[in-house]
Amino acid sequence: NEAPSVWKYKDLLPVGIEPVSIREGGTPLYKCDRLAKKIGIRELYVKHEGMNPTGSFKDRGMTVGVSKAIELGMKTVACASTGNTSAALAIYGAKAGIPSVVLLPAGKVALGKIGQALMHGAKVIMIKGNFDDALLLVRELCDQEPIYLLNSINPYRLEGQKTIAFEIVDQLGFTVPDRVVLPVGNAGNITAINKGFKEFVTLGITDRRPKMTGIQTAGACPIVKAIKSGAKDITPEKNPETIATAIRIGDPVNARKALAAIRESSGTAESVTDDELVQAQKDLAQLEGIGVEPASATSVAGLKKLVDMGIISKDETVVCVTTGHLLKDPEEVISVCIEPVTVEPTIEALRKAIFS
Numbered sequence: 001n002e003a004p005s006v007w008k009y010k011d012l013l014p015v016g017i018e019p020v021s022i023r024e025g026g027t028p029l030y031k032c033d034r035l036a037k038k039i040g041i042r043e044l045y046v047k048h049e050g051m052n053p054t055g056s057f058k059d060r061g062m063t064v065g066v067s068k069a070i071e072l073g074m075k076t077v078a079c080a081s082t083g084n085t086s087a088a089l090a091i092y093g094a095k096a097g098i099p100s101v102v103l104l105p106a107g108k109v110a111l112g113k114i115g116q117a118l119m120h121g122a123k124v125i126m127i128k129g130n131f132d133d134a135l136l137l138v139r140e141l142c143d144q145e146p147i148y149l150l151n152s153i154n155p156y157r158l159e160g161q162k163t164i165a166f167e168i169v170d171q172l173g174f175t176v177p178d179r180v181v182l183p184v185g186n187a188g189n190i191t192a193i194n195k196g197f198k199e200f201v202t203l204g205i206t207d208r209r210p211k212m213t214g215i216q217t218a219g220a221c222p223i224v225k226a227i228k229s230g231a232k233d234i235t236p237e238k239n240p241e242t243i244a245t246a247i248r249i250g251d252p253v254n255a256r257k258a259l260a261a262i263r264e265s266s267g268t269a270e271s272v273t274d275d276e277l278v279q280a281q282k283d284l285a286q287l288e289g290i291g292v293e294p295a296s297a298t299s300v301a302g303l304k305k306l307v308d309m310g311i312i313s314k315d316e317t318v319v320c321v322t323t324g325h326l327l328k329d330p331e332e333v334i335s336v337c338i339e340p341v342t343v344e345p346t347i348e349a350l351r352k353a354i355f356s
């Protein structure tokens, strides 16, 4: 009865060599009764992917993707990123001993993520544009050069991320939740998790799949608009804008796969405002001790909104996936929390600050 981790499921992963691994996966599935009570549902779990070695769920895709790069004899790996993918690629590249190149949207990446990419030795290039511009460029670069592209258009990334579903089933005692709610940016993760639940049904391990529910921010929600309008494909947004810079994406590369995942699982999609996601970030931290970066909190904010709208029943068992650690974006935290008090170094000043 091995503890959950990505490579516990190696028989379901397409890698034939000893993987490049830094003990990714096996993240906690917290039962959140206080938060469930505030939201008004019976049973809520939070799968905290911020507890991965690099602080986000990207580790799962990168351990498989970088292992595959080595297996294929690739010499260099690259990605465009809103930050977490670049942090994970730098770290797994360092572990694998191969150089990495990362393209980031200038001025729109959380400090923690830039720090990781830099310190772990990636070649960090800031693009004067947004993530979508950077993704187009890195795809052109990898078409022209013998460089292995590791954005989530690379299916090996999704293979690793599908293990989130396997672990949820494992951790719930081989039962399946009614619904999984998660943030959606480039739309790889919702696609991957849906695939994992489908594979367990195909293998006869489980007999049903959860409703996949994707949450975006009001300023960057092409998937939500397509789901609500019944459109076959998304209409790319030119100027996505949100405090949740991880999902500030206007033209998600996995859009069609994500629309299929939501529709075939009888799921849905909803958007939340930045204020709503900041409130959820505070609720997670202060009611449950779970520290997440802004994009991650959209899952809980979206759950609350869908319950309030009567779209999600109070009797559902729900898993919210929180995708990145609070420490990734300290600037946002300082900007949305009250100022710390600064006092003279005397007991009188201290008592006044605490008890007045």
Ligand SMILES: Cc1ncc(COP(=O)(O)O)c(/C=C/C(=O)C(=O)O)c1O
Binding pocket: 056, 080, 081, 082, 083, 084, 085, 086, 152, 183, 184, 185, 186, 187, 188, 189, 190, 246, 247, 293, 295, 296, 323, 324
């Ligand atoms: C914290 C956090 N939460 C949610 C998402 C959305 O996942 P996808 O819908 O699979 O894209 C991201 C995505 C980040 C990048 O796309 C990148 O790092 O380049 C994230 O960092």
